[in-house]
Amino acid sequence: MPGTELARYIPPFLKKIFSQENFIHKLPLDIWIDWIIPYLTIEDVICLRRVNKTLFLITHEPIIWKRFLVRMPIPIPPLRPSLRWSWDLTSFQIEQIVAKAVAADDNWRRLSPKFGHARVIYAFYEVLEMKILPGGQYMVASVTHKSSRRFYICLFSLDHSDNMAPPLARLPVPAKVYGLEARFLRWKGGRPGIMIMYSQRSPQDGQSYGWVSSLELLADPTVVNDSEVFRERAKALPTPFQFVIHFVSNAHTEHHSLFEVDGKPFAAVVQKPNEVVIMDLTSSQLSSIKCLRIPEFNAVRQEHKIRAIRVLPKQNQVLVVRTLRLRKLNEKLDQHTVELYTLPDAGVLGLQSEPDQYFLIENRNAMSIHLSDHYEPLRGRDHPLLHDPYGRPPPITIYVCGEQLEGMEVINVEPDLNPTANGSTT
Numbered sequence: 001m002p003g004t005e006l007a008r009y010i011p012p013f014l015k016k017i018f019s020q021e022n023f024i025h026k027l028p029l030d031i032w033i034d035w036i037i038p039y040l041t042i043e044d045v046i047c048l049r050r051v052n053k054t055l056f057l058i059t060h061e062p063i064i065w066k067r068f069l070v071r072m073p074i075p076i077p078p079l080r081p082s083l084r085w086s087w088d089l090t091s092f093q094i095e096q097i098v099a100k101a102v103a104a105d106d107n108w109r110r111l112s113p114k115f116g117h118a119r120v121i122y123a124f125y126e127v128l129e130m131k132i133l134p135g136g137q138y139m140v141a142s143v144t145h146k147s148s149r150r151f152y153i154c155l156f157s158l159d160h161s162d163n164m165a166p167p168l169a170r171l172p173v174p175a176k177v178y179g180l181e182a183r184f185l186r187w188k189g190g191r192p193g194i195m196i197m198y199s200q201r202s203p204q205d206g207q208s209y210g211w212v213s214s215l216e217l218l219a220d221p222t223v224v225n226d227s228e229v230f231r232e233r234a235k236a237l238p239t240p241f242q243f244v245i246h247f248v249s250n251a252h253t254e255h256h257s258l259f260e261v262d263g264k265p266f267a268a269v270v271q272k273p274n275e276v277v278i279m280d281l282t283s284s285q286l287s288s289i290k291c292l293r294i295p296e297f298n299a300v301r302q303e304h305k306i307r308a309i310r311v312l313p314k315q316n317q318v319l320v321v322r323t324l325r326l327r328k329l330n331e332k333l334d335q336h337t338v339e340l341y342t343l344p345d346a347g348v349l350g351l352q353s354e355p356d357q358y359f360l361i362e363n364r365n366a367m368s369i370h371l372s373d374h375y376e377p378l379r380g381r382d383h384p385l386l387h388d389p390y391g392r393p394p395p396i397t398i399y400v401c402g403e404q405l406e407g408m409e410v411i412n413v414e415p416d417l418n419p420t421a422n423g424s425t426t
Contacts, residue, residue, distance in 0.1 A: 025054055032058050042068060042102060065094040070384050072098070074105040078377035078387075080135040081184055081192035085383050096159075100136070121156060122164050131182040132158070133194060134375055138168075140196055142177040151176050153196060155240070169240035175200045183258040184378050185265040187244070187281065192378050195244070195281070197256045197267055244281050251275075255306065260376075261313040268311050268318070275350070276309060276318055278343065287344045290352045291320055294337060307336070307369040310396065316343050317356070319413075321369050321398065336361040336369065338398065338413070361411065365403045372397040 027036075037045060037059075049059040066085070069076065077100055079085075083093070107113045125143035132139045139156045151174070154167035181197040247253075247269070255270040265281040277288045293304055303325035310319045317340050324335045339355035374393060379385075398411040 029058065029061075033061060033063060037064055038067065042098065060092075060095075062094055065098050066384075068098050069094055069101075070386070072101060074101055076101050076386055077104075077136060078134040078375065079379075079383055080133070080137055081378035083135075083383070097135075119158075120163055121158060123154070123156070124166065125152065125154070129177065129180045131180055133182060133184060134377060138194065140180065140182040140194065142180050142198070144176070153177060153180075153198070153241075155194070171241045173198075173200065179254055179256045181256040181258050183375075185258060185260055185281075186263055186378065187265055190263060195258050195265055195267075196241075197258055199253050199256065199269075245279060245284050247277070247279060247286075249277075253277075255309050257309060257311055259311045259313055266311070266313075268309060270306050270309055272306075274304065274306060276306075276320070276341075278311070280346065285347055286349060287346055288349050288351065289318070289341055289344045290350060291322070291339065291341060292352055292354045294339070294355060294358060297324055297335075297337065307366065308371045308398075310371040310373070311343070312374070314393075317341060318343055319371065319396065320355075321371065323366065323369070333363040334365050336364065336366065336400070338411075361398075361400065361409075364400055364409060365406065366400045367403045368401045370399040370401070372399075 040048070045059050045064065048055050050056075077097055079097070103116065107116060121139075123141065123143060126146055128142045128144055130139055130141040137157060137159045139158055141154050141156065142151070143154050144151050150172065153171040153173060155169045156167050157165065177198040177200060179197075179199045183195050184192060185195040186192055187195065244265075245267075249271055252272045253269045254272070257268040259266050259268070267279040267281055269277050269279070271277050271288070274291045274293075275288050276291065277286060279286055291306070297304075305323045305325060306320060307323050308321040311317075312319060320339045320341060322337050322339060324337065337355075337358050337360055339358040341353055341355055344351040344353075372394075374396065377387065393415050395412040395414045398413065400409040400411070402408060
């Protein structure tokens with residue numbers, strides 16, 4: 001526009017004389033936050049941020065994004081238990097959660113979801129296996145140093161602005177780690193932390209535990225990693241990892257799982273060929289159940305292999321997916337059974353049991369089978385109630401990954417509501 005081009009040649013003192021006063025900037029901050037912005041959408045707030053510096057600062061107020069997060073009708077990423085909702089919270093943390101939820105929901109509703117964003121995190125080692133904790137801030141990885149063949153378990157912060165930031169914590173292990181699992185769990189008086197489970201082909205198979213409060217101090221984006229403040233913080237912190245339990249087995253173990261029962265941490269593992277071992281990580285008490293073959297499929301030469309498990313603590317059962325190796329009997333395709341077993345009482349070992357229920361997945365050769373995790377986020381003391389603990393639980397999804405170019409079959413197991421004596425449902 002001509003006016004825009006000529007404005008560059010007008011002296012500043014003339015601009016002040018002919019400029020009109022913008023009265024909207026005289027509105028108090030409370031009016032913006034409590035009476036204007038609640039009527040706007042997320043897209044409107046982002047557009048408002050681009051108007052000028054005043055609105056840029058106003059739209060970064062944490063309370064705005066907290067309100068958006070609480071009333072969002074779409075799936076929300078779980079809040080990490082160490083997130084302090086009421087105090088010492090920067091605006092970008094909550095805003096980032098809102099942005100992730102909106103972007104993921106928009107992408108998932110497309111006819112063809114697209115890969116939207118990539119960020120490279122330098123790991124300093126060769127990564128063998130990794131697990132990302134719910135919320136997307138922390139990643140646990142099994143790594144090795146190629147030149148010396150040393151093995152470590154490292155814990156990384158994914159939200160740090162520096163892609164070259166070193167791991168927050170590193171645990172040397174004597175051998176390669178298999179079946180890495182990580183989950184937010186409470187331990188020792190309900191203190192939240194990251195429980196790490198793994199196996200090794202050596203006598204030391206077990207779990208490690210790291211305090212989340214220590215990681216929060218090291219992952220603080222306002223502190224530079226090479227600064228003296230960071231070094232002083234690291235020196236003052238206790239040892240990042242604590243060993244919880246060692247489980248030694250002569251049989252091969254696989255399909256590790258971590259879960260919580262009444263606020264107590266538990267672990268489960270499959271001990272070949274057909275035994276599921278449950279470990280109480282507080283008392284180190286063991287219990288186990290041997291999954292007997294279903295009589296209809298109990299052929300003498302038929303091989304049965306457990307491919308995945310998921311413990312369902314609220315209904316005191318374990319879900320087991322088992323493959324019937326029919327190809328070894330000159331059949332073209334395998335079959336898979338999805339079975340439910342009642343968990344054994346605490347301290348009972350080797351309980352032999354047939355499934356309470358089962359159904360069959362036919363005519364499918366599977367390279368791998370995975371079960372979705374029914375994760376219930378740990379709530380911090382001041383966290384809002386974003387997930388209804390008494391609401392209908394999500395379905396358990398079974399992912400059957402076919403061999404070669406056969407694709408993937410997705411099966412949803414919907415929950416059944418069972419009425420109780422007092423009229424409620426479980």
